Amino acid sequence: MIDFDAVSVTYPEAAAxxxxxxxxxxxxxxxxxxxxGTGTGKSTLLGTVNGxxxxxxxxxxxxxxxxxxxxxxxHPPRDLADIVGVVGQDPRASFVTDTVTDELAYxxxxxxxxxxxMRRRVEDTLDLLGLDELRERPLSTLSGxxxxxxxxxxxxxxxxxxxxxxxxxxxxxxxxxxxxxxAIQRLVHDLGMTVLMAEHRLERVIQYADSVIWxxxxxxxxxxGTPAEIMACSPVVPPVVDLARLAxxxxxxxxxxxxxxxxxxxxERLPGTPVPLARPDVGALVARADRLTVRYDGLVALNxxxxxVHSGEIVAVMGRNGSGKSTLFNALAGLVRPARGTARLAGxxxxxxxxxxxxxxxxxxxxxxxxxxxCAETVAAECSTADRESAVDTGTAAALLxxxxxxxxxxxxxxxxxxxxRLALALAVxxxxxxxxxxxxxxxxGLDYAAKARLVDALRSLAAEGHAIMLATHDVExxxxxxxxxxxxxxxxxVADGPSREVVTHSPVFAPxxxxxxxxLPYLTVSDVRRTQAVAP
Amino acid sequence: MTPxxxxxxxxxxxxxxxxxxxxxxxxxxxxxxxxxxxAVAGLVVAARRVRAPWARAFxxxxxxxxxxxxxxxxxxxxxGFRTHGHVLFRLPSVPLPHWTAGLSLGxxxxxxxxLNAFDAGLRLAVLITCFGAANSLAHPARxxxxxxxxxxxxxxxxxxxxxxxxxxxxxxxxxxxxxRLRGRPLTGLRGVxxxxxxxLEESLERAxxxxxxxxxxxxxxxxxxxxxxxxxxxxxxLLGLGGAIAGAYQVIDASSDHRRGVAVLVVGTAVxxxxxxxxxxxxxxxxxxxxxxxxPEWFVVACGLAAATSYRGFVHDPVNAGLPLAWPALPAxxxxxxxxxxLPAFVTPAVPATSHPRPGFA
Numbered sequence: 083m084i085d086f087d088a089v090s091v092t093y094p095e096a097a098a099x100x101x102x103x104x105x106x107x108x109x110x111x112x113x114x115x116x117x118x119g120t121g122t123g124k125s126t127l128l129g130t131v132n133g134x135x136x137x138x139x140x141x142x143x144x145x146x147x148x149x150x151x152x153x154x155x156x157h158p159p160r161d162l163a164d165i166v167g168v169v170g171q172d173p174r175a176s177f178v179t180d181t182v183t184d185e186l187a188y189x190x191x192x193x194x195x196x197x198x199x200m201r202r203r204v205e206d207t208l209d210l211l212g213l214d215e216l217r218e219r220p221l222s223t224l225s226g227x228x229x230x231x232x233x234x235x236x237x238x239x240x241x242x243x244x245x246x247x248x249x250x251x252x253x254x255x256x257x258x259x260x261x262x263x264x265a266i267q268r269l270v271h272d273l274g275m276t277v278l279m280a281e282h283r284l285e286r287v288i289q290y291a292d293s294v295i296w297x298x299x300x301x302x303x304x305x306x307g308t309p310a311e312i313m314a315c316s317p318v319v320p321p322v323v324d325l326a327r328l329a330x331x332x333x334x335x336x337x338x339x340x341x342x343x344x345x346x347x348x349x350e351r352l353p354g355t356p357v358p359l360a361r362p363d364v365g366a367l368v369a370r371a372d373r374l375t376v377r378y379d380g381l382v383a384l385n386x387x388x389x390x391v392h393s394g395e396i397v398a399v400m401g402r403n404g405s406g407k408s409t410l411f412n413a414l415a416g417l418v419r420p421a422r423g424t425a426r427l428a429g430x431x432x433x434x435x436x437x438x439x440x441x442x443x444x445x446x447x448x449x450x451x452x453x454x455x456x457c458a459e460t461v462a463a464e465c466s467t468a469d470r471e472s473a474v475d476t477g478t479a480a481a482l483l484x485x486x487x488x489x490x491x492x493x494x495x496x497x498x499x500x501x502x503x504r505l506a507l508a509l510a511v512x513x514x515x516x517x518x519x520x521x522x523x524x525x526x527x528g529l530d531y532a533a534k535a536r537l538v539d540a541l542r543s544l545a546a547e548g549h550a551i552m553l554a555t556h557d558v559e560x561x562x563x564x565x566x567x568x569x570x571x572x573x574x575x576x577v578a579d580g581p582s583r584e585v586v587t588h589s590p591v592f593a594p595x596x597x598x599x600x601x602x603l604p605y606l607t608v609s610d611v612r613r614t615q616a617v618a619p
Numbered sequence: 620m621t622p623x624x625x626x627x628x629x630x631x632x633x634x635x636x637x638x639x640x641x642x643x644x645x646x647x648x649x650x651x652x653x654x655x656x657x658a659v660a661g662l663v664v665a666a667r668r669v670r671a672p673w674a675r676a677f678x679x680x681x682x683x684x685x686x687x688x689x690x691x692x693x694x695x696x697x698x699g700f701r702t703h704g705h706v707l708f709r710l711p712s713v714p715l716p717h718w719t720a721g722l723s724l725g726x727x728x729x730x731x732x733x734l735n736a737f738d739a740g741l742r743l744a745v746l747i748t749c750f751g752a753a754n755s756l757a758h759p760a761r762x763x764x765x766x767x768x769x770x771x772x773x774x775x776x777x778x779x780x781x782x783x784x785x786x787x788x789x790x791x792x793x794x795x796x797x798x799r800l801r802g803r804p805l806t807g808l809r810g811v812x813x814x815x816x817x818x819l820e821e822s823l824e825r826a827x828x829x830x831x832x833x834x835x836x837x838x839x840x841x842x843x844x845x846x847x848x849x850x851x852x853x854x855x856x857l858l859g860l861g862g863a864i865a866g867a868y869q870v871i872d873a874s875s876d877h878r879r880g881v882a883v884l885v886v887g888t889a890v891x892x893x894x895x896x897x898x899x900x901x902x903x904x905x906x907x908x909x910x911x912x913x914x915p916e917w918f919v920v921a922c923g924l925a926a927a928t929s930y931r932g933f934v935h936d937p938v939n940a941g942l943p944l945a946w947p948a949l950p951a952x953x954x955x956x957x958x959x960x961x962l963p964a965f966v967t968p969a970v971p972a973t974s975h976p977r978p979g980f981a
Binding site: 189193 | 669799802816839904905907971
C-alpha cells in the first residue's frame with residue numbers, strides 16, 4: 083500500500099538529512115504506529131506519504147514514495163487527496179469551512195463528487211464517527227475530541243485508502259482519546275483502511291498497532307517490526323513495558339490485560355504499601371478559592387469551587403476537556419472575573435487588583451500555548467527581558483532555563499525551538515519572578531518521554547524549594563508520577579480532591595497503567611515499584 | 620402566524636444588504652444619517668449575528684472606525700486644506716512649495732475644516748462598520764460557496780485573508796492575557812510589541828497550516844485545458860471585472876455621467892460572467908447542499924436596496940461637507956428608508972442556538 087524506497091529528506095540550511103535512506107513497506111489494511119523522540123522526523127515521514135514533504139514544506143526528497151501505485155514525485159498533494167487522508171496535529175488549524183457538515187463535505191466538493199453521493203457519505207460518516215448530534219454545530223464550539231473526530235471524518239468522506247494521523251490524541255482527555263481511538267479501530271477493522279499514525283503516548287495506542295516504525299534519530303537506521311520486536315529494544319516504552327522489564331517478563335506484554343495476567347506473582351511478592359517518595363513539607367497558604375464561580379455568556383464554567391493550595395504542594399488538576407481546568411487557572415491568575423466568590427493569592431492578595439508587575443511575584447501561569455508568553459527574537463533576549471521585568475539579577479532566567487532544559491542555544495529564535503524547549507523557556511521566564519504559585523496548563527503536549535522526565539525533575543526541585551505547583555493535565559502517567567494530591571473537575575465543580583494515590587486508583591479513567599496492573603495494591607508508577615523493591619527486596 | 624424556523628440566511632443576502640448600507644454611506648456626508656446607518660448595522664448585528672468567535676470582530680472593527688475618525692481629524696489639524704470660517708486656534712505655520720496648492724502645514728484651524736474632516740472620518744468609520752456587520756452576520760467563507768467555479772480559487776484566497784481579521788481578534792485577547800502574566804505593561808511601545816509579534820507569528824503559522832490542509836484535501840485540482848483557452852478566459856474575467864469596477868465607481872461618483880456608468884457596469888459584469896463560465900469548465904468542483912434563497916433573503920435585500928435607492932439622488936460633495944457651519948438637516952426620506960433597513964433585525968428567522976464558545980486560553 084505504502085512503499086518507501088531509499089527515501090532521504092533534507093531541509094534547506096540543515097546540516098544533516100532528517101530521514102536517511104528509509105526503505106519500508108506498509109501492507110494494505112495495517113495499523114502502523116510511528117514512534118520516536120521529538121525532532122527525529124516523525125512528522126516528516128508522515129508528510130512524505132501524500133507529498134506535503136517536499137511539495138509544500140520545501141527541502142529535497144531523494145528516493146521514491148509510492149502510495150497505491152502513485153508516486154509523490156509525479157503527484158502533488160491535491161492529486162492524492164482521493165487516496166490519502168491527512169489529519170494534522172491541531173485539527174482546528176485544518177478546518178476550511180465553519181460547520182460540521184460543510185467541513186465533512188469540503189474534500190468531496192474538491193473531488194467534484196455528485197451531490198447525492200455527498201449527501202450519503204456525509205450521513206455515513208456522521209454515523210461512523212458518532213457525530214450525528216453535532217451536525218450543524220459551528221466548528222469553533224467543538225471540544226477537542228469532537229474536533230479531532232470531525233477532522234478525521236472530513237478526510238474520510240473522500241474514501242481514501244490510507245489515513246495519516248499526526249498525534250491524534252495528544253491534546254485529548256483520556257475519555258476523548260478512547261473515543262478517537264475506537265473510531266480509528268473501526269476504520270481499520272470494518273473498512274480495511276491502512277492507518278499510519280504518530281503518537282507520543284504509547285500507553286494509549288501500542289496495543290492496537292499491527293506494526294511499529296521506530297525512528298531512533300541521530301542518523302541511525304529506521305526500524306520497522308511488530309510491536310513486540312520494537313518494544314524489546316526501543317528506549318521509548320509505555321509503563322507496562324517498563325514494568326515488564328523491571329519484573330523480567332518476556333515477551334513484554336503490551337496491554338494492561340496481558341500485563342495483569344503476568345503480574346499475579348509480582349502482586350504476591352510486593353509489600354501491601356509502596357515506600358513513599360520523600361516529599362517536601364507543606365507550608366504556608368499560597369492560593370485559596372472560596373465559592374469561586376465563573377460564567378462566560380451565561381455558561382457556568384466554574385461553580386462554587388472551594389480549594390486551598392499550600393507551598394511545597396504539587397497538585398494535579400484533571401477532568402474532561404472543558405471541565406473548567408483552564409478557567410480555574412485563569413481565575414487564580416486574575417485573567418477572568420469571578421461572577422461570585424473569591425480567588426486569593428499569598429498574603430490575601432486579589433489577583434484582579436494586582437498590577438502586572440506585582441502579579442508576576444504572586445503567580446506564574448504557563449498557558450496551553452506557551453509561545454504566547456514569548457515575543458523576543460532570541461532565547462537570550464527573552465531571558466534578559468524576563469530578568470528586567472521581574473526585577474531580578476541578570477542571568478536568573480537563563481540559569482533556570484539551563485536547569486530545566488539543559489543546553490539551549492541562546493541565539494536561536496523561540497519559534498525554532500522544539501516543543502519541550504519552548505515550554506522550558508516559557509517556564510523559566512515565568513519562574514524568574516519566583517512566584518510562590520506556579521500554574522501549568524497542559525505542560526506535556528508534544529513532549530516525548532525524555533523531555534517529560536526532565537520536566538518532572540525540574541518541577542520536583544521547584545516544589546522542594548517551596549513553590550506550590552498546580553498542573554492541569556490529561557496525562558495520567560505524569561500526574562501519578564508527580565503529584566501528591568489530585569483535584570478532579572467535572573462541569574465546573576470539584577468532584578474529588580484528595581491524595582493522588584486514593585483519587586486515581588478509584589477511577590478507571592484516571593488510573594495509570596501500573597495501578598491497573600497491580601490493583602488492588604496502591605502502586606501508581608514503575609518508580610513506586612522500583613523504590614519499594616530497592617528498600618525491601 | 621408562527622415565527623419562521625431558526626436558520627442561517629443566505630450569506631449573499633446579508634452581504635448585499637451591507638453593501639447597500641455602504642453605498643448609502645458613500646452617498647452622504649450628513650453626520651446624522653451616517654450615525655443612523657451605523658446604528659442600524661449595529662442593531663441588526665446584535666439581533667442576528669452568528670454565535671461564533673468571528674462575530675466578535677465587530678467590536679474590534681468599530682474601534683478601528685473610531686480610530687479612523689480620530690486620525691482624519693488630527694491629520695486635518697496638522698496638514699489640510701484651509702477653509703475660511705470660524706477660526707478656533709492657530710498652529711505655527713510652515714510654508715509649503717506652491718505645487719502643493721491648497722495644502723498647508725499648520726496655520727489657522729477652523730471649525731468648518733474640523734467638521735469637514737470629522738464627516739469624512741465618520742463616513743470611513745461607517746464603511747468599516749458595514750464591512751464588520753456583513754462579516755458578523757455571514758462568515759465570508761460561506762460567501763465563497765456561492766461564487767462561480769472560476770472565481771472559487773481566488774475567492775478562497777480572499778476568504779483566508781479576511782478570516783485573518785477575526786482570528787487576529789481572538790489571538791489578541793489570548794496574547795494580551797499572556798502579556799499580563801509576564802507583568803508587562805499593556806500600553807506603550809513595549810506593550811504593543813509584545814502584543815504584535817506573537818499575534819502575527821501565530822497568524823502566519825496558522826495560514827501555512829491551513830494551506831497545507833487545503834492542498835492535501837484536493838483544493839486546486841483541475842481538469843486539463845489548452846493554454847490559449849486558459850489565457851482567453853483569464854483575460855475575459857479580468858477585463859470584465861475591471862469594467863464592472865470602473866462602472867460601479869461612476870455610479871457612486873455623483874460628478875460623472877450616471878447612465879454611462881450603469882452601461883459600463885452591466886457590460887463589464889456580462890463579460891466577466893462569460894469568462895467565468897468558460898473558465899468554470901476548467902475547475903472541476905461540486906457543491907454540497909447549496910444555501911436556500913427564500914422570502915427572508917428577498918426581504919433582507921429589499922430592505923437594503925430601499926435604503927440605497929433613497930440615497931441615490933443625494934448630492935455628494937465631500938469637499939464642501941460641513942459648510943457652512945450649521946446643525947445638519949435631517950432629510951426625512953433617507954432617514955426613514957435607513958430605518959427600514961433595520962427591519963431584518965425583527966422579521967428574519969432567528970439564528971439557531973448553539974453553545975457559546977469560551978474566551979480565554981481554553
